Amino acid sequence: MSNAPHIPWTYARLASLPLAWRRRALRALVASRRLLGRDKGDGFAATFESVLRLPRREALRLSREAVHHDVAAEIEWCALHKRPIAAIQRDIDRVTVSDPAVMERVAAAGRPVILAPLHMGAYVLGLAALMLRYFPGRPMLILRQRDDMAMETEVIERLREVDVDVRFLTVGERSDFLSAVRFAQKGAVVVVFCDLDPSYGAPAEMPMFGLPFRFAFGTDTLARLTGATVVPVATTMDDHGDTVGLGQPFEVRGNAPEERAQVAGIMRRHIQAAIAGRPEQWHLWPMLADYLPSSANVQDNSPAGGEAPQTLAA
Structure with a gap:
């Protein structure tokens, strides 16, 4: 460590x-x-x-x-x-799923599954609870573009000790992406965070709160190639435990622009609802500028909280 x-x-x-x-x-x-x-x-x-x-x-x-x-x-x-x-398992027991029937139907279908969480709350506990309750015995593959996050890697790898077979795949080249497709087709539950900034690739327009937000959105391509059901996810924390909220599951059958726009709209509604519901729990506010074009003006993040709008996007 x-x-x-x-x-x-x-x-x-x-x-x-x-x-x-x-x-x-x-x-x-x-x-x-x-x-x-x-x-x-x-x-x-x-x-x-x-x-x-x-x-x-x-x-x-x-x-x-x-x-x-x-x-x-x-x-x-x-x-x-x-x-x-044993203590971590007791913590996982305190995770509640908002609509368990939805996840039960997705798991029972036997199709490949993509979980699309936000960087909100104690999301690792939320993912562990979903895997243990609905996908026991199936590996979890987490896609990422960096492999230098030692603390996060060691923490998530501890899930193996609570019977979650977690694996990482650093995706940088097309061949890496195809490896994710093969993992999903063999039964892995793939985790792709849905609130990554556009620099991660395949950006999609997802305007929210009256601002021209853009998010990376390669999830639709992965879903189309694997035949997976995508389940948007957001975990929130409270003093007594955590809640995993589920968005509208969807599948992607084609690559027409109108279908991409439709599924991007589903993801946009999920992201906006999650952030609007518990804005204090979205971890990525400090990177707000990365999601907006240079023409977007919002208030600065400075502690002084000045009155004049500041351009945050580079």
């Missing part, structure tokens, strides 16, 4: 506690810091005001929650890395 970031003592202590205990303890700690005036938490307030069209007071509240959530999410990575396997 030589390349993994140092885990602060406080994080390690909180991570050692059962899920509900550590989250409530963190909330109490954060509340005490606010009472002492040590935690303003206004770093995203201007962005929430501008993008989500929120009044200042609500934007400040959500910004404080975003700061709290970022720390909570880091502690969840630490918990997955350090806690005993």
